[in-house]
Amino acid sequence: MASAQSEDRVNARVMALAGAPERIDMGLERMRLAMAALDLPQRQPWPVILVAGTNGKGSTVAYLESLYRQAGYRVAAYTSPHLWQFAERLRVDGSLLGEEQWLEALEQVARAAGRIPLTYFELATLAALLLVRAAAPELLVLEVGMGGRLDAVNAVDPDLSIITTVAMDHQQWLGDTREAIGVEKAGILRRGVPVLYGDAKDPCATVLAAAETREAPLHWLGRDLDVDPAAQTLRMNGRLWRIPAPLWGGREQWDNLALATAATCLLRERLPAAAVEPGARWRCPPQLPGRCQRLRPWGSDGPTLWLDVAHNPQATGQLAEALRQHSGARIHALFNLLGDKDLAGCLEPLRGLVQQWFPVALPGSARARPWRELLAALDAMGLPVRVVEEGDFAASFAAARGELNAEDLLLCFGSFQVLGQLPMGLLSAAASARIPICQAG
Template sequence: MTDAEDAESLLVRLVGPAQRIELGLDRMRAAMEHLGIPENLPFPVITIAGTNGKGSVLAYLEALYRQSGYRCVAYSSPHIWRFVERLRVSGAPLPDQRWQEKFAALASLAEEIPLTYFELSTLAALSLCMEEAPDLAILEVGLGGRLDAVNAIDADIAIITSIDLDHQALLGPDRESIGREKAGILRRERPVIYGDRESPCTSVLTAADQLGAPLYLLGRDFDLDSEGHWRGNGLRIAAPPPISDSVVQRNNLALALAAVYQLRARLPQAWPPAERWRFAPKLVGRSQWLRPWGESRPRLLVDVAHNPQAVRALAETLAGQSGRIMACWGMMADKDLSASVASLRAKVDAWALLAMPDLPRAASPAQLRAQLPGADVRCEISLIDLPELLQRWAEELSGADVLLCFGSFHVLAALPSEWFDNAS
């Protein structure tokens, strides 16, 4: 380990880049056994899977438990600017040095067992969790569910936020197949909270029934009404407000509150919830409005939305905007590009298409342009030049206009982190 090497550089040197994906739990379970990490951790665990909404639900849970006085560990992926964002203890990332020390200690194990980037990250995170001895761990699934490294842990509560088409090459061609993979996080006789209100997947319902896992479905068993009250189990409880007044965020908060209710016997201080946030939920890049150029210049809307369901929700966020909308779009080529952008075509006045030459999976500007016949495509630029383009456009637009950046976590990461200091 060199003096200049940070934790992620060490991780890549040990196991290779994040782009290498090999689903399966055998390697993870063997490594956990070697380290003495049990499948049932000595504190409650909530595992979150789903196509969209995982990060929001995790942020709500983290805030709800923190403001109740519990020491909470939250593990999520991917990070945006710094690797240490992936693991938070009481809302704060652990120092990079802690990760470096942990990866160095696991180096010989990584030589013995061919772990991937995400597997070794998760293994190190679990080891750090054990050292921190929290009151609760909240773990976000990286990809799918059944064969994801996080699923090596037996959760006390499973949350499936939503199921839509994404990662079909790995998870299956349709919602039912994808739902079956995500239902792999369920455990026998342990509660599952599911958020597909209108069209729940039969594969999820069947898996819960076969495991005797009590299933609580959004809209049927619990909900968060427009007046801000959580309803479930015959109760009507005043709740803190969602991150934004949208149906999507009300649903995500409802899911988090349902989990808190189910764990109330073990963590009783969190129920009922406070009506106001003491620690506001922190969620970067999910329909997030920014004002990096002040009130007289356009607002910046950023969203990591990278599948049809997520972009439809983004389009709803833009409903009613009276000014011009200028969009910067970059996305991975293995996404459904046409379906993903369909809900935005009529809303956007002009486009910039983003090239990501360092990412082999990324769609080229030509591939993106093919989804926008007849659209006003102003330019094709490299991702590294995105801040400069936004600055130039901001000088040409007014406070009524909107600059939109969406399509990938990589798009968000190209923006200066200080712009997010003025998030609204």
């Protein structure tokens, strides 16, 4: 069960030019110098939506992509990280670009900006912007990699900003309080540029303050817009919109979808065809592998495979809430968390829900938490552990699956690196079908 990452020529070339993705050196000066060398403007010729937040970024981007594509627009969406192939980071009109296109874009960056010490993510973003320029979409959606203020994508000026949530994560780089992290997320705001914010029940004070200080028109979920899952409606500006149900996750996905739908309203002057009621069913269903994704790769007699990249306490709390809907099912969990993550905080919400824990090793990842450290943490928390061949992923996966019946769940979670060890074919539409948690009405 080998991942496809080892055969990824584009990923290998990015690392050869910039070093491993673990090298993080945040700041915008290098990006701006490189963009000038490549004649890439901060203000793009097409509308740009910039999406930041601790959790919910990927889902919100997927909803934006679907809503605009089903309205007939050609959309480019840049996200990170990838699961198997580097090319997953950019979709144009729903499709990935070929290796040769990426390799040529990378060589363009190397020729024009080779003397600038770019990081992995900066180099990836510059190559993506070159590919977007060649594709000439009608909308560009950019997902922040980490933080916001000093993230590479923030070198591009947005026409709309979205901050999904603010929670504790990446404290080493963003600060050790929620308020400090909020300052970094709010760094994507621009004067006069509208911002959508999704923390309805517990807004971060520094985000609200930044919107006011920078005179960025704030549209706050829970105050300026509301979503009603039971009625499948979004209320905004005194108007009700009928919306389709999310195809994965729980209540938080309704919030992410509400932000994406509200974005179509705020950009209606630039892209009017999307600013109409989307209706109760998806015409262009969103796709987001690895986010609360449920599959049946072994048929009706096998367990459900549940995949989620949840890697901070807020995300695993949401995962636990979804898992509680399946009382009576046995759950075996394969997981690892990167070394900078709150291990105890991530595991605590899942206490009592998982019958057996299978900690797996992540060979080749400099940020991975040592496997024996995982064992020690699970033991200290009194959680039931199953040790299989020093954490070998393939052996652990087979052992965890072998004891489960059709009504049970095999959960893989904790990082993109964990899910990236699954074979791509296991998650393909031909091999298995997505099971929506929220059914469309």
